Amino acid sequence: MKYQTLGQMKYGSEEIWFPLSEDILSWDEDFHALMLNDEMRMTAYESAIKEVIKHDSIVVDIGTGTGILAQWALEAGAKKVYGIDVNKKILELAQKRIEKANLGGRFVPINKISYEVELPEKADIILSEILGNLGDNEDMTPILNDARKRFLLSGGVFIPKEIKTYLVPISSQAIHKQIIEKKCRSISVKYGLTDLLNKLGIKNQFDIYYDAVIPISSYLAKPALAKAFHFDGADEAVYQTEIKYEIEKAGILTGVKGYFIANLSTNISLDISGDDIAERKTSDCWKHCYMPIEKPISVQPHDIFQLNFSRSYPKEKLTPFRQFYGWDGKVFRNDKIIGEFRHGTHKVNL
Ligand SMILES: C[S@@+](CC[C@H](N)C(=O)[O-])C[C@H]1O[C@@H](n2cnc3c(N)ncnc32)[C@H](O)[C@@H]1O
Structure with missing residues (x-):
């Protein structure tokens, strides 16, 4: 069978889209x-x-x-x-x-x-x-x-059968600008960013993640495994993961890309990390996850980026799918902090 992205949903690289999973x-x-x-x-x-x-x-x-x-x-x-x-x-x-x-x-x-x-x-x-x-x-x-x-x-x-989630620091000034301007694309008017922020009680548009196709050329370091799920009954829904990246390329750190690689069965895997829209090597519905940083940080090779990624729930779970993600981090150069941020889909205080 042949599948084709719907005409009205044509999309490009580094465009921010409404985070449908929220x-x-x-x-x-x-x-x-x-x-x-x-x-x-x-x-x-x-x-x-x-x-x-x-x-x-x-x-x-x-x-x-x-x-x-x-x-x-x-x-x-x-x-x-x-x-x-x-x-x-x-x-x-x-x-x-x-x-x-x-x-x-x-x-x-x-x-x-x-x-x-x-x-x-x-x-x-x-x-x-x-x-x-x-x-x-x-x-x-x-x-x-x-x-x-x-x-x-x-x-x-x-x-x-098994899912692995990867995170990688990236540089995309194009995405950063769209978030400042709240230029978030959506598959229909039903999914509006401002409505979603109100619904989730989020005041700052940098405290939510977006769907976007993020090119591999924007990576500032090697992707790292953040979480693995084995469906053996022991997978955790609440966790905190600390990842240290060595920056490989000079650039402006604007956010973190997230994606999964799934083994659907013994022989079939589904890797959504790719960025080639024309060759259809990307997923139309998932794209990638982009977790933004409001105040981008200028980085150089050998800087250390320490990312703290977390998932949790509100104390009172009023709706079935309400969840919290947090992403905060620090960049070190010669052991000195040169930049830091703290974001999340819940209230965060810096
Ligand atoms: C990503 S869609 C996939 C739909 C379909 N399986 C497919 O592959 O095209 C996920 C569907 O799961 C439903 N869903 C998610 N969690 C559920 C749950 N715990 N119980 C019942 N329905 C759920 C949503 O309403 C949605 O229709």
Whole structure:
């Protein structure tokens, strides 16, 4: 099958886009259309599903959305697919898709958040695509830990099998300028930056991350592993990671790029780090994550950039997907601090 980015969603390098993972409960058909046309995502998932799903597999598709992964699972011979989605309108599209493909008898749609679902049997496979460009920014960790405990047979497997999140300091004055001017692109007027900032209680546009395709040529150091997820029940949703980078290139440090590399199955990996839009070596729906620094820092080779990256939750979790990311750091030259910053999607005090 050939996939094509939708015309109205054409995008370029170093453009900031609305961070869709921060607004999951508002997702509509426009965003699902973007996902369904993301060649990188679609071809990798289709291949992994065909590799892993066997005749007679019982599958739980967490966040089935418009049901494309469920359809592939059924086509691969799954005996039954439980398709869970919190979004009623989108789940109706899944039902239509599966009925049209004459697979309805083996599909069980469930319109609930997964934590509230009880299933009549356990599954061989937990299938999901609830990945954000930072890996866990659609809250996959507690969702999949819970799913493992309550839905998976012992010896059962996950698609994806393993995810790794990488972070790298970058220089992009073009992105920095767009953030100052709040020139944030969006797939529809429904997703507005100012509304999102108000919704999340964030006052400064540098205290949120953005979706953007960030070229490898803007890297100031080598990417480093920030977090790995193995879906063994021991993955952490709350953590703090300190990473030290040696700067390799002189430039202005404006932010940090984040991306994931997933092993969807033993043989299929999905690496969203690429930057070639024309050759379609980027993901249309995920792009990359850009965590900005309000006051950029001029860096030189051999400077040490110490990044502290964290994830947590508000004390009172009023909505299911509210999460906090923090990114703060210092740059050292000859052991002296030459610049520092502190940002996060929660209140931070410098
Ligand atoms: C990124 S979309 C993927 C949709 C579809 N699986 C696909 O690949 O096209 C994720 C979907 O998961 C749903 N979702 C996320 N977390 C969920 C949860 N814990 N319970 C139920 N639905 C969830 C969202 O509403 C959304 O429709």
